[in-house]
Amino acid sequence: MFSYEESQKFNGFPIPKHAELMNSRKGFASYSGLAVSETKKDGLPLIYSLHSKAGGWKKTFQEGALTTYEKGNHRIDVIAETNYLSIGVNEELNSKFFY
Template sequence: GLTLCVFTFALWTVFSYEESEKFNGFPIPKNAEVINSRKGFSSYSGLAVSETKKDGLPLIYRLHIKASGWKKTFQEGALTTYEKDNHKIDVIAETNYLSIGVNKE
């Protein structure tokens, strides 16, 4: 049990995330490389994301999102929408590419 906890904590720390002011506190991978950014939108590369995975996102990232209080409210293909405190964030996960934007609906 303890070994699993230590291992999980190590993964949690290595794959660390920071709450983004731009996206109302939505967690963004710290090691993500920004390849495009404008008001209400950013895209990143250098991440282990894939449209073939469940939700396209690594488990640790999904756990961070959930732990930050975001709830998945919609999913279709590579697009997943998360919601928290009347804020909606669209996440598009494609192979080695992640796009995050403020949902305008």
């Protein structure tokens, strides 16, 4: 039920295996059918947060439903609302390393 896989699209950030993909484009994806909620501490189930932390991702920012994670020179923005999750590459941090 709570299984995750590292996503190449999101620089190894974990993605729930059983989530229903709603929308996907370069650097962004949204999912439904998950036990996420904006009323939780960071919106994500504890096991998901632990899996991302074990993968080296650090929570660096949170405001409302938005939580930002960083690992090395990569930054991922996660928005968790009731039964909805969006994950996107934060280009602001990622692009500054390519100049």
